[in-house]
Amino acid sequence: MPLNDLMAAVSTRVLAAADRDSALRAAAGMLACREAAEDALFHSLRERESVGSTAIGHGIAIPHGRSSTLQRPRGVLLRLQRPVDFGGSEPVDLVFAMAVPEHYTHQHLMLLSELAEIFSDAHVRDALRAAADGDALKRILDHPPRTPAP
Template sequence: MNFMKLLTPGAVRVISTASSKKRLMHDLADLADSAYRIPAPQAVEALMERESLGPTGVGHGVALPHARIGEIEEVLGAFILLEKPIDFEAVDRQPVDIVFALFAPEEAGVEHLKALALVSRTLRDANFCAKLRANPDPATLYTILTESQSVQAA
């Protein structure tokens, strides 16, 4: 499992206007729709349903919302860098500005967990997150994210 498999360049955005967690979920759903043709209403409903079980803000300005979608066949990712952090009810109560969402098929047990572990492990690195925050360009962010494994493997 790697970011190249999870993410396409069209699934990376920088957003300046997200004003709330709910608005951000809609932005993620719109991104999933445009990048992967996951219907936005279905995506936002699945994200909100998962979020109702407990917030996915993992701390240090990072959130990892995820949802299961019946019509997709592989785990897919969407990345948003927020220009202005928002409250996300994170475990450390800090606002969030780095958001990596995962959309998994209903029956994707191990693959979903592998993807979640990869994203979580990568975004726990404070230096890596600082690099993301310092490069508010979608193409650059995509490159940073997809090159992270080759750097870690070296």
């Protein structure tokens, strides 16, 4: 199922981030519906990272948090110009940050599962890394290439 069907909005951006926190700060700014919610979202994303890294391997992290200001989930895909340490076994250059309403429980886990499945495909990861800009990233997310069946 396309991410746009699962989330209210999905934004994309190529970003020069110095470290994990600057990537999370940029993601929070893009996820927030209101400026006042940006700090709360940043702290929610950081708090989740303090529990354990959201890096899932292959240079991908899926930081996620909750927000009382959201009615539906929102997502942001950042392709970092240089990989940064997310506390996993390898540096991260693809970050899909997600914010969900506070009352989401089962839906939150389903979204994480869907994202992990998308990013498990090497063709998708390669295409995202080769994308020229945020618009190209968005097109790939909307219509992900799939590894052909053997």
